[in-house]
Amino acid sequence: xxxxxxxxxxxxxxxxxxxxxxxxxxxxxxxxxxxxxxxxxxxxxxxxxxxxxxxxxxxxxxxxxxxxxxxxxxxxxxxxxxxxxxxxxxxxxxxxxxxxxxxxxxxxxxxxxxxxxxxxxxxxxxxxxxxxxxxxxxxxxxxxxxxxxxxxxxxxxxxxxxxxxxxxxxxxxxxxxxxxxxxxxxxxxxxxxxxxxxxxxxxxxxxxxxxxxxxxxxxxxxxxxxxxxxxxxxxxxxxxxxxxxxxxxxxxxxxxxxxxxxxxxxxxxxxxxxxxxxxxxxxxxxxxxxxxxxxxxxxxxxxxxxxxxxxxxxxxxxxxxxxxxxxxxxxxxxxxxxxxxxxxxxxxxxxxxxxxxxxxxxxxxxxxxxxxxxxxxxxxxxxxxxxxxxxxxxxxxxxxxxxxx
Amino acid sequence: xxxxxxxxxxxxxxxxxxxxxxxxxxxxxxxxxxxxxxxxxxxxxxxxxxxxxxxxxxxxxxxxxxxxxxxxxxxxxxxxxxxxxxxxxxxxxxxxxxxxxxxxxxxxxxxxxxxxxxxxxxxxxxxxxxxxxxxxxxxxxxxxxxxxxxxxxxxxxxxxxxxxxxx
Numbered sequence: 001x002x003x004x005x006x007x008x009x010x011x012x013x014x015x016x017x018x019x020x021x022x023x024x025x026x027x028x029x030x031x032x033x034x035x036x037x038x039x040x041x042x043x044x045x046x047x048x049x050x051x052x053x054x055x056x057x058x059x060x061x062x063x064x065x066x067x068x069x070x071x072x073x074x075x076x077x078x079x080x081x082x083x084x085x086x087x088x089x090x091x092x093x094x095x096x097x098x099x100x101x102x103x104x105x106x107x108x109x110x111x112x113x114x115x116x117x118x119x120x121x122x123x124x125x126x127x128x129x130x131x132x133x134x135x136x137x138x139x140x141x142x143x144x145x146x147x148x149x150x151x152x153x154x155x156x157x158x159x160x161x162x163x164x165x166x167x168x169x170x171x172x173x174x175x176x177x178x179x180x181x182x183x184x185x186x187x188x189x190x191x192x193x194x195x196x197x198x199x200x201x202x203x204x205x206x207x208x209x210x211x212x213x214x215x216x217x218x219x220x221x222x223x224x225x226x227x228x229x230x231x232x233x234x235x236x237x238x239x240x241x242x243x244x245x246x247x248x249x250x251x252x253x254x255x256x257x258x259x260x261x262x263x264x265x266x267x268x269x270x271x272x273x274x275x276x277x278x279x280x281x282x283x284x285x286x287x288x289x290x291x292x293x294x295x296x297x298x299x300x301x302x303x304x305x306x307x308x309x310x311x312x313x314x315x316x317x318x319x320x321x322x323x324x325x326x327x328x329x330x331x332x333x334x335x336x337x338x339x340x341x342x343x344x345x346x347x348x349x350x351x352x353x354x355x356x357x358x359x360x361x362x363x364x365x366x367x368x369x370x371x372x373x374x375x376x377x378x379x380x381x382x383x384x385x386x387x388x389x390x391x392x393x394x395x396x397x398x399x400x401x402x403x404x405x
Numbered sequence: 406x407x408x409x410x411x412x413x414x415x416x417x418x419x420x421x422x423x424x425x426x427x428x429x430x431x432x433x434x435x436x437x438x439x440x441x442x443x444x445x446x447x448x449x450x451x452x453x454x455x456x457x458x459x460x461x462x463x464x465x466x467x468x469x470x471x472x473x474x475x476x477x478x479x480x481x482x483x484x485x486x487x488x489x490x491x492x493x494x495x496x497x498x499x500x501x502x503x504x505x506x507x508x509x510x511x512x513x514x515x516x517x518x519x520x521x522x523x524x525x526x527x528x529x530x531x532x533x534x535x536x537x538x539x540x541x542x543x544x545x546x547x548x549x550x551x552x553x554x555x556x557x558x559x560x561x562x563x564x565x566x567x568x569x570x571x572x
């Protein structure tokens with residue numbers, strides 16, 4: 001082959017380029033890296049010989065900010081971690097602070113939080129599905145998924161007042177209650193959503209090109225996934241049946257009936273199947289939530305933590321004092337340290353909070369699934385073709401807001 | 406649900422002294438401090454014993470902490486040993502969590518646990534990046550989130566919220 005090439009192009013000796021390693025810079029602003037991820041690849045022809053991720057382009061110092069804001073104020077920053085599923089982050093943070101305080105929210109709040117968390121998961125996975133398919137050249141899916149996300153954003157906007165940065169969860173409750181009309185709309189959305197998900201699957205799951213691009217690509221064994229600390233769909237794609245909603249349940253998840261999908265060999269196709277099935281399970285959970293969400297109080301009975309309703313502020317002395325103290329001084333959890341992890345869309349989102357009894361966190365450590373999962377990429381891309389790097393990055397589903405924090 | 410029921414619910418998800426008993430048998434000379442809060446158990450050991458204790462917790466069948474969830478640090482200026490390393494462990498087989506801590510002095514140096522759990526690689530790099538903790542035996546101890554030429558340790562308490570320099 002090389003001799004033929006030499007004969008055709010005089011003056012060019014391809015043997016000079018044998019075993020030559022080329023360094024390729026991919027990102028930080030590359031359409032297929034889903035945010036500001038930079039990968040420095042060393043290539044032998046089209047084969048990846050090494051990969052060095054370079055992070056921090058979206059680092060905003062959340063852990064430092066948490067030490068300088070009140071406990072409730074920091075809620076607004078958690079939105080901006082995994083900004084595709086902001087309500088999950090809100091809920092995770094609220095649960096950690098509630099654990100620190102030793103309070104529990106009423107059943108209605110738990111079910112509403114479950115519904116919102118699962119809708120966020122659907123929203124995050126739909127964005128992943130659309131962009132992942134777009135990266136691999138299947139453009140139609142992108143439009144289908146984005147149309148559904150638009151409807152989801154309308155639902156979020158109606159209950160939280162914002163489309164992306166919701167900040168709707170309060171320590172000890174929620175900012176707003178769900179109206180019966182809103183719950184009905186969620187049910188109607190699910191009825192429209194499932195056929196669209198079926199359509200997406202019909203376009204991809206048995207598609208020859210899709211299977212060719214994702215099967216046996218970026219294989220991550222179960223042992224490696226555990227050793228690298230992977231969680232969420234990446235871990236389950238490798239065949240480990242582990243989901244925090246089941247293993248260490250929070251909110252009212254023990255009351256829900258759902259299954260945990262797992263892959264078999266841990267390639268990109270398995271992770272695709274796992275995420276699609278997770279959306280179907282989320283639909284199941286939301287349907288159950290809509291059925292058994294009880295009437296009743298939304299916020300915990302903890303006057304020193306939860307803001308009183310407006311009429312109490314205007315009509316009672318206690319209400320006015322609590323309102324004033326919570327807003328000016330913030331809340332004062334006891335001294336101590338807690339860790340609480342929830343199953344986010346990308347993996348385990350853990351909050352390690354240390355309190356010195358003051359109005360803001362002494363330390364707020366954010367352990368995010370996307371950051372730890374991304375670490376596996378160095379291993380997964382070794383020896384693969386450069387076009388597969390795009391598939392592998394997509395299948396890890398990193399959201400740089402959550403990676404860099 | 407009152408505060409104490411709630412704590413009992415969390416306690417089911419955390420190691421409640423099973424590993425502590427095994428550790429005390431295996432390391433009879435070692436001083437282990439125990440902190441319990443909200444059903445969570447934290448063990449505090451000396452940095453010299455850190456690697457042995459973590460290896461024991463990972464490999465002993467009764468502990469079986471095969472998953473390292475997180476590595477981070479706490480900064481307590483004014484204490485004799487101002488830094489505290491925090492390791493969050495999880496066991497798949499037992500479905501329990503455990504937190505291990507160790508206090509280290511000014512200019513903190515601790516052994517890297519990346520030989521035990523490869524996931525510690527980036528977690529320790531972040532800890533180095535934010536607190537300036539040196540991890541002995543780490544394969545690639547460089548900054549990860551801050552720029553390579555950045556000076557200072559942002560999560561130390563003396564570091565101001567607004568940076569030293571404006572660029």
